[in-house]
Structures are given as structure tokens and as C-alpha cells.
Amino acid sequence: MRIHLTSVFVDDQDKALSFYTDVLGFVKKTEVPLGEDRWLTVVSPEEPEGTELLLEPSGHPAVKPYKEALVDDGIPATSFAVDDVRAEFDRLRERGVRFTQEPLEMGPVTTAVLDDTCGNLIQIAQSA
Template sequence: MKIHLTSVFVDDQAKALRFYTDVLGFVKKHDVPLGADRWLTVVSPEDPDGTELLLEPSGHPAVQPYRTALVRDGIPAASFAVDDVRAEFDRLRGLGVRFTQEPVETGSVTTAVLDDTCGNLIQIVHSA
């Protein structure tokens, strides 16, 4: 068994697609119209057949309280592996990304947390 798909709830799918592709560097995998919304997934360019991230519309009534609580408590909705957290932090900050946690080293793990502009906190992580 392996993880095929996971999701983050987003306020605006078009805005999320721009952020996740143009800023974070993912590539669009699926874009299927579903009425007012889309089945919109992105993948890592390093693993185009790997786990897909669904940029899921946040219209369900349970989503807003859930996301608000996570953001208020500083809890990331997802975690993405990078080769070098500090270098990625510098690159993303240079692109105007807002971080809620600058790089922190805890033993062999370094993390930072960013705002995805679509209602979520996202952690970037590297394990030595």
C-alpha cells in the first residue's frame, strides 16, 4: 500500500495553482472541470507519477473552522521534503513568501513553516 493522493483545502483554486506551481515548483497533473470547481492536482517534478496533492475547494462548512484552528495553533496542513530548508527558505522569501516559522534545527531535522496564501500553513522539512 502507498499514498496515492492527499489534499489541502484552498480558498481559490486558480490562486492555489499559481502558488503551488509558480512559487513552490510543483507541476499540474490533473485539471478536470467539476461544475464551479475542478479536480486539480499537482505533483513533484522529481516524481511525476508519485503522490498527487489535490488543491481541494474549501466550500464544505467544516473546512473553515478546521483550517482556522490549525492556523491559529500554528499547525501545518502538509509537510514537503526539501534538500536544504535554509536555501529553500531564502529562495521562497525572495519570492515574497511569508513564513510563520523561520528555519529551526531540532537534532537531525530542520523545518520552516510558510503561509500558502490560500488558507494553510505548509511545513518544509529536511532530515540529515
């Protein structure tokens, strides 16, 4: 068994697609119209057949309070692995990304947390 798909709820799929591709560097994998919304996924360019991230619309009534509670408590919606958190932090900060947590070493893991501009906090993590 392996993870094939995971998702983050986004306030605006177009804005999310732009952020996740143009800023973070993912690539669009799938886009299928579904009424007002789309089945919209991105993948790592390093693993184009790997785990897909669904940019899922935040339309369900339970999503808004859930997302707000996570952000209010500083809890990331998901975590992405990077080779060097400090280098990625610098690269993304230069591109205008707002971080809520600068790189922090916690034993064998270094993390930082960013705002994805679509209602989520996202963690980047590097394991020693």
C-alpha cells in the same frame, strides 16, 4: 500500500494553482471540471508519477473552522520534504513567500513553516 493522493483545502483554486506551481515549483498533473470547481492536482517535477496533491476547494462548512483552528495554533496542514531547508527558505522568501517559522533545527530534522496564501500553513522539512 503507498500514498497515491493527499490534499490541502484551498480558498481559491486558481490562486492555489499559481502559488503551488509558479512559486513552490510543483507542476499541474490533473485538471477536470466538476461544476463550479475542478479536480486539480499537482506533483513534484522530480516525481511526475509520484504522490499527487489535490488542491481541494474549501466549500464544506466544516473546512473553514478546521483551517482557522490549525492556523491559529500554528499547525501546518501538510509537510513537504526538501534537500536544504535554509536554501529553500531563502529562495522562497526572495519570491515573496511569508514564513511563520524560520528554519529551526530539532535534532535530526530542520523545518520552516510558510503561508500558502490560500488559508494554510505548510511545513518544509529536511532530515539529516
